[in-house]
Amino acid sequence: MNNRNFLWSWPATWLFLLLISGLGSPALAQTGDGQPASDDMVAAAMPAAERGVRLRVGTKAAPPFVVENERGEFSGVSIVLWEAVADRLGIEYDYVPSDLAGLFSGLEDGALDLSVAALTVTASREANIDFSYPFYSTGLAIAVPANDGSAVWATIRRFFSWQFLTALAALTVVLLAVGVIIWLFERRANAEEFGGSTAQGLGSGFWWAAVTMTTVGYGDKAPKTLGGRLIGLVWMFAAIIIISSFTAAIATSLTVDRLSSGIKGVQDLADARVVTVEGSAAAQALRDRGIAFSVRTELEDGLAALADGRVDAVVYDSPLLNYRVKNAYGDTLTVLESVFDRQDYAFALPQGSDLREPINRAILEYLASDAWRDTLTEYLGSQP
Incomplete structure (x- = not known):
């Protein structure tokens, strides 16, 4: 082999080796x-x-x-x-x-x-x-009960709430108790107004207790015995306190459902029953804002409580809240459009x-x- 061919072969060989090593490089x-x-x-x-x-x-x-x-x-x-x-x-x-x-x-x-x-x-x-x-960047959202009827129907529905019925039942028991007492005093001495059968007498006593408490006082029935008049005097003063308490209870029962429908943003959560997921960023955000809340282990538990009317709002990450409400509570719950406190995933x-x-x-x-x-x-x- 002459020197010229020998020198030419080495560069070609090196070039070939470099190409092979380059193909396998990271x-x-x-x-x-x-x-x-x-x-x-x-x-x-x-x-x-x-x-x-x-x-x-x-x-x-x-x-x-x-x-x-x-x-x-x-x-x-x-x-x-x-x-x-x-x-x-x-x-x-x-x-x-x-x-x-x-x-x-x-x-x-x-x-x-x-x-x-x-x-x-x-x-x-x-x-x-x-x-x-x-x-992914998002924010916190608020789920509330959906507005599933007119304002008139919503008001009517509140009269059948558990709080309203409880207050009404308690008042009925008190009126019946006072009616029984006044009947026991008046049934013989004032048979014209509180006499008759037991049912009629108790009905008259209940009627007298009701009209006296409301200060309507139709005057169709009035106690005549000393004991009956003393009961009437005590009842008139006690009724002032009872009617005030009853009015407050009724007002509470009629407004508790308005909280959910009245929640338009995070600024309305201060007086509402709020729930979120334990240990979540939403819990920390509510805590930082000074908003009282309760926690559930899973989001589903909070939404179930909201659907049942046990809470007024659920606060959680917007996409997760929207996804769950859309797929499981579309007819009963809704998620407000506004979001707050940016969340980065x-x-x-x-x-x-x-x-x-x-x-x-x-x-x-x-x-x-x-x-x-x-x-x-x-x-x-x-x-x-």
Whole structure:
């Protein structure tokens, strides 16, 4: 071989070797959906893949962000996003069902590697764990009873409320008791007005007690015995107190239902019976505003109480509240259009997790895709 051919063959060989090595370089690697993955993203995700680790991903049903079917399979906005991110990074995982508190405590004690649901980013939570880049922004909303009739019918319905009927029954018992006493005193000495059969006498006593209490005093019946007149004197003064108490009770029974229909925004919650989910961002928001509230373990429990008239309003994340009311309480409950206190949803990770940065980049790439917009439309309806 002459020197010229020998020198020519070496550059060609080196060029061939460089091309082969370039085809296998991380810079040209691709993600599961065909999108190019950056060197840093692949490098950051490699440790888990190299060790063959399957991430323990905590989740809980929170439609439409996490929807669980009867077979225990998960879908929804958050699930679609996470599975796209995991596919991009080549991460294997298993879902671990949990309650809301467990999604955060599990990250702190090492039971979970990631939590995926409708998790709101808050300062108090950030102090103990890390969050990914927020993938959805919303706010808190208020569910109230639907206006299912005219104002006239609503007023009539209040007269048949439990509070009104209870007050009416108590007053009837008091009038009957006074009527019996006056009848016992007057039945013989004043038989013309309180005599007759037992039923007639008791009826006359009840009538006298009622007209005396209301200060109408028709004058058709009046006690004549000393005992009867003393009872009448005491009853006239006692009736002033009783009628005032009864009026207050009636006013309460007639206005308690107006609270729900009168709630137009967060400013109307101060005097209402409010309920939310225990440990939620909504509970903290209400607490910060000084609004008294009770809690339920699940959103469904609060909505059931609202539908039954045991509370006046349910406060919770707008998309979750709208989804549940629309699908289960469309005829009885409604969600006000106004929202307050912005809520940002994100994935939750243990503090200092190496996966946070690659997950953030994968999220940002997916949020810019048509697939993400299609997902929002599928689960949340038309998007602005």
